[in-house]
Amino acid sequence: MDLPFALCLVSLLIGAAALIAPVAGRSWASVALYGLCLGVSSLLLVIGLWSLVAMGGGAEAPLLWLPLGIPGQGVHFRLDGLSAFFLIVINLAASAASLFAIGSGRHEHAPHRVLPFYPVFLAGMNLVVLANDVYGFLFSWEVMSVASWFLVIAHHRQPENRRAGYVYLIMAALSTQMLLVTFGLLSGFGAHLDFDAIRATPPSLDIARLALLAVVIGTGAKAGLVPLHVWLPLAHPAAPSHVSGLMSGIMTKVAIYGLVRVTFDLLGPPEWTWGAGILLLGGTTAVTGVLYALMQHDLKRLLAYHTVENIGIIAIGLGLALAFRANGFQMGAALALTAALFHVLNHSLFKTLLFLSAGAVLTATGERDLDRLGGLIRGMPITAFCFLVGSAAISALPPLNGFVSEWLALQAILISPELPQWILKFLVPMVGAGLALSAALAAACFVKAFGAAFLGRARTAAAERAVEVERSSLAAMLILVAACVLAGVLPGLVVDALAPVTTLLVGSHLPNQITQPWLTLVATTPERSSYNGLILMVFIALSASLSAFGVHRLASRRRRRAGAWDCGYPETSPATQYTAASFAQPIRRVFASVLFSAREKIDMPAPGDSRAARLTLTIRDPVWALLYRPVAVAVTTAAEIISSALSLSIRQHLGLVYGTLILLLVVLALWQ
Amino acid sequence: MIQSLLAQGFQMMLVLAVAPLVIGIIRKVKARLSRRIGPSIFQPYRDLIRLARKDTVVAHNASWLFLVAPYIVFAAIWVAAALVPTYALGLIFSWSADIIVIVGLLALARFFLALAGLDVGTAFGGIGTSREMMISSLAEPAMLMIVFTLSLLAQSTQLSSIAHYMMTADVGLRVSCGLALLGLVMVTIAENGRVPVDNPATHLELTMVHEAMILEYSGRHLALIELAAALKLTLYLSMLTCVFLPWGIALNGAKLPVLGLGVLIYLIKITVASAVLAAFEVTVAKMRVFRVVDFLNFALMLGLLATLLLFVSRSI
Numbered sequence: 012m013d014l015p016f017a018l019c020l021v022s023l024l025i026g027a028a029a030l031i032a033p034v035a036g037r038s039w040a041s042v043a044l045y046g047l048c049l050g051v052s053s054l055l056l057v058i059g060l061w062s063l064v065a066m067g068g069g070a071e072a073p074l075l076w077l078p079l080g081i082p083g084q085g086v087h088f089r090l091d092g093l094s095a096f097f098l099i100v101i102n103l104a105a106s107a108a109s110l111f112a113i114g115s116g117r118h119e120h121a122p123h124r125v126l127p128f129y130p131v132f133l134a135g136m137n138l139v140v141l142a143n144d145v146y147g148f149l150f151s152w153e154v155m156s157v158a159s160w161f162l163v164i165a166h167h168r169q170p171e172n173r174r175a176g177y178v179y180l181i182m183a184a185l186s187t188q189m190l191l192v193t194f195g196l197l198s199g200f201g202a203h204l205d206f207d208a209i210r211a212t213p214p215s216l217d218i219a220r221l222a223l224l225a226v227v228i229g230t231g232a233k234a235g236l237v238p239l240h241v242w243l244p245l246a247h248p249a250a251p252s253h254v255s256g257l258m259s260g261i262m263t264k265v266a267i268y269g270l271v272r273v274t275f276d277l278l279g280p281p282e283w284t285w286g287a288g289i290l291l292l293g294g295t296t297a298v299t300g301v302l303y304a305l306m307q308h309d310l311k312r313l314l315a316y317h318t319v320e321n322i323g324i325i326a327i328g329l330g331l332a333l334a335f336r337a338n339g340f341q342m343g344a345a346l347a348l349t350a351a352l353f354h355v356l357n358h359s360l361f362k363t364l365l366f367l368s369a370g371a372v373l374t375a376t377g378e379r380d381l382d383r384l385g386g387l388i389r390g391m392p393i394t395a396f397c398f399l400v401g402s403a404a405i406s407a408l409p410p411l412n413g414f415v416s417e418w419l420a421l422q423a424i425l426i427s428p429e430l431p432q433w434i435l436k437f438l439v440p441m442v443g444a445g446l447a448l449s450a451a452l453a454a455a456c457f458v459k460a461f462g463a464a465f466l467g468r469a470r471t472a473a474a475e476r477a478v479e480v481e482r483s484s485l486a487a488m489l490i491l492v493a494a495c496v497l498a499g500v501l502p503g504l505v506v507d508a509l510a511p512v513t514t515l516l517v518g519s520h521l522p523n524q525i526t527q528p529w530l531t532l533v534a535t536t537p538e539r540s541s542y543n544g545l546i547l548m549v550f551i552a553l554s555a556s557l558s559a560f561g562v563h564r565l566a567s568r569r570r571r572r573a574g575a576w577d578c579g580y581p582e583t584s585p586a587t588q589y590t591a592a593s594f595a596q597p598i599r600r601v602f603a604s605v606l607f608s609a610r611e612k613i614d615m616p617a618p619g620d621s622r623a624a625r626l627t628l629t630i631r632d633p634v635w636a637l638l639y640r641p642v643a644v645a646v647t648t649a650a651e652i653i654s655s656a657l658s659l660s661i662r663q664h665l666g667l668v669y670g671t672l673i674l675l676l677v678v679l680a681l682w683q
Numbered sequence: 684m685i686q687s688l689l690a691q692g693f694q695m696m697l698v699l700a701v702a703p704l705v706i707g708i709i710r711k712v713k714a715r716l717s718r719r720i721g722p723s724i725f726q727p728y729r730d731l732i733r734l735a736r737k738d739t740v741v742a743h744n745a746s747w748l749f750l751v752a753p754y755i756v757f758a759a760i761w762v763a764a765a766l767v768p769t770y771a772l773g774l775i776f777s778w779s780a781d782i783i784v785i786v787g788l789l790a791l792a793r794f795f796l797a798l799a800g801l802d803v804g805t806a807f808g809g810i811g812t813s814r815e816m817m818i819s820s821l822a823e824p825a826m827l828m829i830v831f832t833l834s835l836l837a838q839s840t841q842l843s844s845i846a847h848y849m850m851t852a853d854v855g856l857r858v859s860c861g862l863a864l865l866g867l868v869m870v871t872i873a874e875n876g877r878v879p880v881d882n883p884a885t886h887l888e889l890t891m892v893h894e895a896m897i898l899e900y901s902g903r904h905l906a907l908i909e910l911a912a913a914l915k916l917t918l919y920l921s922m923l924t925c926v927f928l929p930w931g932i933a934l935n936g937a938k939l940p941v942l943g944l945g946v947l948i949y950l951i952k953i954t955v956a957s958a959v960l961a962a963f964e965v966t967v968a969k970m971r972v973f974r975v976v977d978f979l980n981f982a983l984m985l986g987l988l989a990t991l992l993l994f995v996s997r998s999i
Binding site (some may be wrong): 399425428433440443444450457465531551552555565570588 | 695
């Protein structure tokens with residue numbers, strides 16, 4: 012009964028969108044709508060959990076056919092382990108975001124541009140993971156894309172939002188086009204649109220290779236794989252904060268779902284080169300994503316670039332899993348896939364948390380620029396705590412959840428010398444180094460972000476006056492904090508829940524975790540490696556309290572407040588503090604001088620000259636400069652040439668038609 | 684059960700007790716090598732007691748993070764140090780954290796210390812934090828590459844298993860092992876702010892890294908941070924000795940006299956390691972901050988090369 016119930020709930024969301032549209036301006040509308048969304052997504056979350064548990068017990072995946080869509084074909088739905096897992100990921104974050112919006116929704120100055128699209132966006136994402144045929148998948152994918160596009164341009168009066176919407180629209184179109192190609196190749200000329208039929212007749216190897224290329228571009232453009240990530244740091248910050256959280260936290264995961272569904276489920280047995288390709292893409296994405304993030308001083312854009320980085324980490328796991336599977340190492344494939352899917356869950360939790368906290372900062376101060384914030388920990392201690400936990404989790408620090416998936420990925424890398432291919436033998440250690448580098452740089456980046464926004468002295472009056480946002484918004488963030496901690500200290504539960512998913516996709520799963528002593532996480536065998544977040548957390552808590560107790564018993568307990576020391580010359584102006592840009596300067600000098608051609612120009616006035624000194628920093632985005640600008644120029648030039656044909660006379664037009672006809676006939680003759 | 688808990692507890696107290704001594708020995712050896720008499724090797728204990736007795740002065744605008752950070756930093760490093768084998772292998776909680784987790788715990792401590800450096804909003808806190816994160820963003824990958832090398836050799840990421848492997852198996856002279864040793868020494872120097880990467884004795888503004896970051900701390904908070912720094916150095920020296928000089932460590936389930944011998948041998952090893960580190964420090968000069976990058980890139984390359992060699996030499 013879970014599948015029909017889930018579909019009813021999704022249709023409830025769509026109905027709510029239709030009903031709320033005429034009354035979106037009313038004061039009660041946002042509370043009512045977000046309340047409904049909260050209820051629906053919590054129920055969908057329960058359904059996901061229920062199904063996953065049932066499938067762990069060996070239950071069959073329920074199927075459903077509805078007479079919608081293409082006449083005679085209908086739409087198929089299916090709720091298997093993978094769908095159930097992504098249902099959980101989507102709705103956990105969605106319910107937190109809805110709860111956040113119940114409070115903060117009243118600050119929205121254009122509710123009629125946000126409210127009707129929000130439930131449609133949620134419905135679209137849920138339908139993508141439930142669809143079991145080509146039509147249903149692509150239709151829901153487009154619903155998701157279009158609804159999110161409306162949310163991106165909700166505040167369309169700001170020119171940068173319009174540009175974001177434009178870039179997003181192009182990339183979303185590219186993504187859908189490529190998916191259309193993928194499914195066209197997969198379903199073949201027999202036109203069996205049902206996924207079950209595609210599963211039953213896997214495509215030939217050549218077709219599968221082409222389809223893989225198309226699906227990596229199609230889902231990669233949505234998920235943000237470098238170099239297809241360009242829309243993401245523009246569009247995610249443009250939307251209202253709770254929507255940014257969902258776009259970054261779970262819409263990219265829906266794209267990952269598409270990638271996993273096609274490559275692991277529909278394409279048939281993989282070749283190791285597929286794994287190598289995705290691994291390389293993932294490694295590149297992870298390192299460049301975090302380097303991009305380090306150059307940012309807009310809080311939400313920084314978070315969006317971190318999404319790019321984390322998508323890279325997930326892709327590393329998926330690539331490894333494909334490489335293992337192609338070589339018949341099911342255990343390794345299960346480990347790498349578990350790492351990737353665990354990171355999917357983790358990233359959806361902490362990225363939503365970070366975006367919601369950034370939203371709270373935006374609500375309280377009206378600022379997203381890190382160089383105009385500072386000192387918020389005093390006015391907004393709870394938000395600061397939430398952002399701190401999210402930062403620690405995304406920086407892969409134990410005992411939080413980000414560390415667990417990183418640990419699993421590293422364990423998967425450590426068993427990969429068994430892979431026989433030479434290219435993989437060189438590639439995997441390199442990617443491992445990239446993974447380590449991206450984790451270390453992420454920590455640096457979040458020290459920068461947290462430090463600039465929440466610590467130090469307030470740089471503007473708005474930051475000075477900031478106070479906490481509504482209770483319900485704080486509650487939403489605290490729920491996500493709790494989820495991050497729980498997934499970190501009890502990772503065994505998540506890994507066990509993933510067992511039916513990995514069994515479905517690669518035919519194996521990790522050792523049963525719940526039966527391990529002390530709830531320890533074991534990757535392959537206990538002799539090889541184990542990790543226990545719970546014991547670690549208890550240990551840290553115990554030794555911290557022990558030291559606090561010892562210090563307070565034995566040492567002097569007196570504490571005085573005084574001015575800052577700063578080597579004897581404390582400066583009173585908050586402008587003398589380190590900013591986000593100055594914090595990143597050493598790292599920029601080390602890493603970005605080549606990749607981003609970062610250049611600093613110092614204009615120092617001569618002695619005696621009273622004009623201010625200036626430092627100019629130029630950063631070039633290589634992807635825009637080398638890939639997109641040439642394409643854009645080519646498209647514009649082609650369009651101009653074609654448009655000049657419109658002003659031809661009727662005779663010239665006829666000549667053109669005639670010439671084309673001749674050309675086609677010649678081609679046809681040569682072809683024969 | 685009680686016995687194994689006691690053994691684990693003893694290790695926690697052992698590293699805590701030894702840590703200031705390591706600093707003391709290094710300072711003494713450095714002083715003697717530069718023809719000074721130098722303070723007693725127990726001076727760091729006296730310094731810590733003196734700091735703990737003093738009033739703690741906190742800046743007006745310091746937040747709760749500034750006040751709790753020393754405890755978190757200290758706890759994380761203490762737990763990490765207690766999980767590295769010192770005198771015995773296979774202690775009861777040794778499996779709860781492997782070598783990757785130990786790297787993670789050190790990263791946790793650094794994260795909070797770095798944030799505390801930014802909390803008051805002074806220029807020195809910023810400069811120290813920013814440089815520390817730059818150094819660590821290279822040192823941590825280098826460390827993980829060395830971890831990869833050791834784990835691939837021993838087929839395990841548990842430090843106890845790695846030490847056991849190094850002690851019992853016929854390791855021989857492996858190129859990877861040598862590269863990893865050199866890399867680990869370089870990471871030890873960088874991560875602990877020793878010469879030539881950072882100078883723990885300086886308060887010269889433009890050269891400070893670690894000292895600039897903790898400039899605003901005083902009294903008991905400073906004592907905790909200093910002790911944590913000493914523990915971190917002890918941790919790295921313990922790791923170096925347990926992996927590359929594993930002889931004399933008591934095996935799992937050893938009797939009391941063997942354990943006692945293990946403690947004695949550990950103390951000797953750690954003394955020798957500190958003396959060697961001190962001797963190295965007096966022979967080199969401190970580098971410019973941006974030269975550190977080359978130093979650490981070299982360590983990273985060593986680790987990567989060692990890992991690559993192991994990946995390539997493993998044939999089916």
